[in-house]
Amino acid sequence: MKPTKDGRKLWKRVVYKIIIDDKVNLQIGKAPMQRGYTEENIQEATEHMIEWVDKTYPGIEFNLVQIAPNEFNFIKIGERAVVPVIDSEAPG
Numbered sequence: 246m247k248p249t250k251d252g253r254k255l256w257k258r259v260v261y262k263i264i265i266d267d268k269v270n271l272q273i274g275k276a277p278m279q280r281g282y283t284e285e286n287i288q289e290a291t292e293h294m295i296e297w298v299d300k301t302y303p304g305i306e307f308n309l310v311q312i313a314p315n316e317f318n319f320i321k322i323g324e325r326a327v328v329p330v331i332d333s334e335a336p337g
Contacts, residue, residue: 256282257275262319264321294319
């Protein structure tokens with residue numbers, strides 16, 4: 246893809262793979278026609294994806310691995326520790 250007028254590189258898509266054991270969930274973000282993702286756009290999209298993964302898989306801990314400037318893998322590294330919530334106003 247052509248760079249921007251100020252010379253920054255653009256990418257047509259951003260690819261995220263969520264790998265849990267032997268299953269792979271593929272999420273692809275495609276830029277509109279005649280547009281592309283800058284590094285700042287990719288960083289912002291990755292932050293949103295981290296929030297989405299935490300919300301979608303609350304009991305799983307992931308390691309984020311950058312494969313390329315526009316490709317990332319979320320790899321399951323184990324179960325997330327559950328911390329019990331103690332209600333200080335509960336009787337007992």
